[in-house]
Amino acid sequence: MTAGLADADLPGVWRDADTSSLSAQNLTLRLTRAKVGGGVFAALGGALTWQFGRVDLAAVMILIGFSVALGCEVTAALCKPEQKWYDGRAVAESAKTLAWRYAIGADPFPSDMPRADAHDLLRRRLSDITREVSDVVVFKTSDVIVTQRMDELRTAAFPVRRDAYVDGRTIDQKKWYARKAEFNRKRGQIWRVVLVLAEVTAVMLALGKLFGNWQIDFAGLFAAFIGAGAAWVAVKQFAPLASAYSVATAELGIQANRLRSVEEERWAFVVADAEEAISREHTTWLASRTSIRPYGSGS
Structure with a gap:
């Protein structure tokens, strides 16, 4: 490598x-x-x-x-x-x-x-x-x-630049996305289970207060907990991130295979496509948060 x-x-x-x-x-x-x-x-x-x-x-x-x-x-x-x-x-x-584009001679910095x-x-x-x-x-x-x-x-010679980019950028980024996709998917599932259990408990406590004449409003407390949990899930965005990371993982796997066999004449432009795949995920993540767009996102 x-x-x-x-x-x-x-x-x-x-x-x-x-x-x-x-x-x-x-x-x-x-x-x-x-x-x-x-x-x-x-x-x-x-x-x-x-x-x-x-x-x-x-x-x-x-x-x-x-x-x-x-x-x-x-x-x-x-x-x-x-x-x-x-x-x-x-x-x-x-x-x-x-x-990376500069270092490996990709558009807009051809070798x-x-x-x-x-x-x-x-x-x-x-x-x-x-x-x-x-x-x-x-x-x-x-x-x-x-x-x-x-x-x-x-x-460096073209084969050196190509291997450095495929291994050090594309494959490395692909592995990172795969790990993050799995992490966010599991966290999203855990939080869904927690919130469902909290909602079931809140319903039972509300029934207890209604028919059992309880003085303490435990249902209201659980309602606050559910609201807090929902707010945390909204901030972390587990499901959207898991989906975006999974798509990026698949795209980078395809790009890595393509990059291994590309000729030097087309290198600058093929790398630009690979960087687009990476930038696309960042753009999706940033779209609802800021007006700034990563370079290479098509803007």
């Missing part, structure tokens, strides 16, 4: 965007967990009738729960971590596909293009991409646009 481009071999733009996106993703998910958790905690207070002297503990729980949820909502509105997550991911994927012209074109493409998100992603690295490994691979 011929070595391709490791993360350390990618432009600094990719590292900045990737770091920004991962940080914003973590903050987004933490805020979401805290917000739905605050809602469930408040619902628990609403279901109970605890009193400690003259202090209504249930009311205190409701106050704390909704205060946490409100704080998370305000933080999300001010910091916009979700936008930083999505825009950073779009830029990172665009920088990665441009780096017969003079090195200086290819450098200049890559610099302009990355500049155009980063300019769109400069208000939400901080680009602070001083790394060069074209790394040593990118130039080494670009000047």
Whole structure:
């Protein structure tokens, strides 16, 4: 197997965007967990009738729960971590596909293009991409646009470039998509079972309150839990992601087989098709989240 481009071999733009996106993703998910958790905690207070002297503990729980949820909502509105997550991911994927296209002599950087012209074109493409998100992603690295490994691979013989791309990009990405498709499919199934069980339990508890004259509203508590679970599933999008990753896995498998036998004369354009398959999944993921599109998505 011929070595391709490791993360350390990618432009600094990719590292900045990737770091920004991962940080914003973590903050987004933490805020979401805290917000739905605050809602469930408040619902628990609403279901109970605890009193400690003259202090209504249930009311205190409701106050704390909704205060946490409100704080998370305000933080999300001010910091916009979700936008930083999505825009950073779009830029990172665009920088990665441009780096690979440059390194293996694919369109729009064919191997017969003079090195200086290819450098200049890559610099302009990355500049155009980063300019769109400069208000939400901080680009602070001083790394060069074209790394040593990118130039080494670009000047290598065609069979070396071809094997590096097929093994280091197409097959590697295919395996990643396959793992993520299976992961999201299993998580989606688990959450469906959990929510169905919670709904059945809520119905039984509602009947108990209706006919058993229970004082505690457990059904209302489970309703809050179901709402929180549904909100979490909506954020994680297990089913849509599993479907998109499965499609991308199949497409990349076909592309890998095609790339193994392609002639050098058609290489630049066939690789562009393979990158389209990768970019298509990213575009689908980003479509409902941001106006930024990864490079190579047909825009």
